[in-house]
Amino acid sequence: MRTLIVLAHPDLAASRNNAALAAAARTEPGVTVHDLYAAYPDLRIDVAHEQRLLRAHDRIVLQFPFYWYSAPPLLKAWMDEVLAYGFAYGSSGTALRGKTLRVATTAGGAEHLYRPGGVNRFPVRDLLLPFDATAHLTGMRYAEPFVVHGVRELTDLELAEAGDRYRAVLRGEEVAAAEFRSTGPVPSATLAE
Ligand SMILES: Cc1cc2nc3c(=O)[nH]c(=O)nc-3n(C[C@H](O)[C@H](O)[C@H](O)COP(=O)(O)O)c2cc1C
Known part of the structure; x- marks a missing residue:
């Protein structure tokens, strides 16, 4: 299995x-x-190169x-240009079928804060639904998003742990969504309720 992380920072x-x-x-x-930003500092995407990269990998992670x-x-520009008709969708657009797409x-x-009643109202997983729909349309399996919350408050140790969890997910070991919290272990009293 080959994994391509398309990193956009x-x-x-x-x-x-x-x-x-x-x-x-x-x-x-x-x-x-x-x-991506290192590859295209002028924001001009080499679509053929990107499509070759996608063809050569089984798992695609958008980080x-x-x-x-x-x-x-x-x-977004990468999606608009690279996931083109005839490549990613349409009757002859089958290049991505059977691959896995995950957001990190x-x-x-x-x-x-990402709950009904919270300032952001919706879980990140729900806000990412356009990626889920994109995977569906292009014939890819949509894997559980890898979300690290509260990153401004993460200690170095918590960030290192998030890196370990990310590696486990990339190895194909699914991690329960609850473990993505940056708030540390759930107190046993809470678990008992
Ligand atoms: C333009 C901008 C928009 C942002 N929007 C959000 C947001 O919608 N929700 C959120 O939780 N954080 C938001 N943030 C915080 C970023 O998610 C956070 O700074 C980033 O994940 C830190 O990662 P880094 O250390 O790799 O830069 C935003 C930050 C910037 C600069």
Whole structure:
């Protein structure tokens, strides 16, 4: 299994969290990290090259910092241009069928803010539904998103643990969504309720 991480961070040099996750991912065998903003500083995407990369990998991970409940703009442009009719969808657009698509994202907001009644109203998983629909339309299996919440408050240890969880997910070991919280272990009293 070959995994392609399409990483979209507009300023990776200033990134703490996505840089750490990408560094962790790079240590996994069979994982290629493709830094979109580094590849296309002029924002002009080489569509044929991107399509070749997608064809050559079985698992596609879209990794990005969560910006305004979505992805940074180069990833949207990448989707618009690379997931073209005749390649990704349409009667002859079968290149992605049978592959797996997963989103990996870091959010400034803590998980409890992403609930009905919370300031962000919806779980990140729900806000990512356009990616789920994209996977469905293109014949890909949509894997559970990997979400790291509350990244501004993460300690170095918690960030390293998030990197370990990311590597486990990339190895194909699904991690329960509840484990993505940055708030530490759930107290046993809560578990007993
Ligand atoms: C333009 C912009 C928009 C953002 N929008 C959100 C948002 O909608 N939800 C959220 O939880 N955090 C939001 N954030 C915080 C980022 O998700 C956070 O800074 C990022 O995940 C940190 O990752 P990094 O260390 O790799 O840069 C936003 C940050 C910026 C700069």
